[in-house]
Amino acid sequence: MTSTKRRVFLKGTLAAGTVGVAVGAGLLAPSQLLAAWPEPAFQARGFDASLEATLGTTNLPAGDISITAPEIAENGMVVPVTVETAMGDVTEMALFVEKNGLPLTSMYVLGTGAVPMFATRIKMGESSDVVAAVKSGGSWYGARQEVKVTIGGCGG
Amino acid sequence: MSTIRVRAQEADGVVTVRALITHPMETGTRKDSAGELIPPHHIQVVNAEAGGSEVMTAYWNTTISRNPFFQFQFAGSKGDTLKLSWSDNKGESDSTEVSIS
Numbered sequence: 001m002t003s004t005k006r007r008v009f010l011k012g013t014l015a016a017g018t019v020g021v022a023v024g025a026g027l028l029a030p031s032q033l034l035a036a037w038p039e040p041a042f043q044a045r046g047f048d049a050s051l052e053a054t055l056g057t058t059n060l061p062a063g064d065i066s067i068t069a070p071e072i073a074e075n076g077m078v079v080p081v082t083v084e085t086a087m088g089d090v091t092e093m094a095l096f097v098e099k100n101g102l103p104l105t106s107m108y109v110l111g112t113g114a115v116p117m118f119a120t121r122i123k124m125g126e127s128s129d130v131v132a133a134v135k136s137g138g139s140w141y142g143a144r145q146e147v148k149v150t151i152g153g154c155g156g
Numbered sequence: 157m158s159t160i161r162v163r164a165q166e167a168d169g170v171v172t173v174r175a176l177i178t179h180p181m182e183t184g185t186r187k188d189s190a191g192e193l194i195p196p197h198h199i200q201v202v203n204a205e206a207g208g209s210e211v212m213t214a215y216w217n218t219t220i221s222r223n224p225f226f227q228f229q230f231a232g233s234k235g236d237t238l239k240l241s242w243s244d245n246k247g248e249s250d251s252t253e254v255s256i257s
Contacts, residue, residue: 036201036215037200037201037215037245038215042215042217077221077222078221078222079221080225082227097219100219102217102218102219104217105216105217105219105220106214106215106216106217106220107214107215108212108213108214108215108228109212109213109214109215110212111204111209111210111211111212111213111230112207112209112210112211112230113209113211113230113231113232114211114212114228114229114230115170115228115229115230115231117228117229118212118214118226118227118228119225119226119227119228120214120220120221120224120225120226120227121220121221121224121225122219122220122221123183123218123219123220123221124219
C-alpha cells in the first residue's frame with residue numbers, strides 16, 4: 001500500500017515539475033528537505049523519469065563534456081568515473097547510469113571558485129551507458145559513454 | 157578516528173581535493189545471512205568549505221560505491237583550511253579540516 005501510494009505520488013511530482021518536486025520532498029520526508037537531498041530525483045526509477053525529476057527535462061543536447069570511465073569494468077560495484085567540461089558558467093553537474101534501477105548516482109552543486117569537474121566511484125548493475133549532465137548558462141547539456149560490466153562469480 | 161581521509165594540494169592557483177570516506181553505502185536491496193533485507197544506509201550530502209565559502213556540495217544516492225572516493229577542484233591558496241563534512245540517511249555525520257598544501 002505504502003509503495004503504491006508513493007509510486008502514484010512520484011508520478012504526480014514529475015508532472016508538476018520543480019514546485020512539485022520541492023513539495024514532494026517535503027511530504028515524503030520532511031527531515032530530508034533540511035538536508036536538501038532531492039529525494040524524488042534520487043528515487044526516480046527509469047532513465048527518462050530520472051532525467052525529468054532531476055533536470056526538469058529529458059532533452060539533453062550534446063555538450064563539450066568529457067567522461068573518463070573504463071570501457072570494461074570487471075567489478076560493477078566499483079566503477080571509477082571522472083566528468084569534466086570546458087563549458088563556462090557551470091552551476092550544477094549530475095551523473096546517471098541509464099540502466100541502473102535508480103539511474104541518478106549523484107548531483108554536484110558548484111560553489112565559489114569550483115572547477116567544473118568531479119571524480120567518484122559508482123555501482124553499476126549491468127552494462128550501460130553512463131550519462132553526465134552539466135548545467136551551463138542555465139541550460140542542461142549531456143554526454144554519454146558505454147561501460148561494459150563483467151558480472152563475475154566468486155572469482156569475479 | 158575520523159571517517160574522512162583527505163588531501164588538498166594547490167598548483168597554479170587550483171586546489172585538487174582527494175577524499176576517501178569510510179562508509180558502508182548500503183543500497184537497501186542486499187540481504188544478510190538470515191535472508192533479511194539490510195536497510196539502506198548511505199551518505200546523502202558531502203559539503204566542502206574553504207575561506208568561509210562553500211566550494212562544492214555533492215548529493216549522493218545509494219549507488220555511490222562503498223567507502224566512497226571523491227575528487228574535485230577549486231580556485232584556492234596554500235595554507236587555507238578546507239573543511240569537508242558528510243551526513244547520511246540515518247542522521248550520522250562527520251567532518252574534518254585539512255590545511256591546503
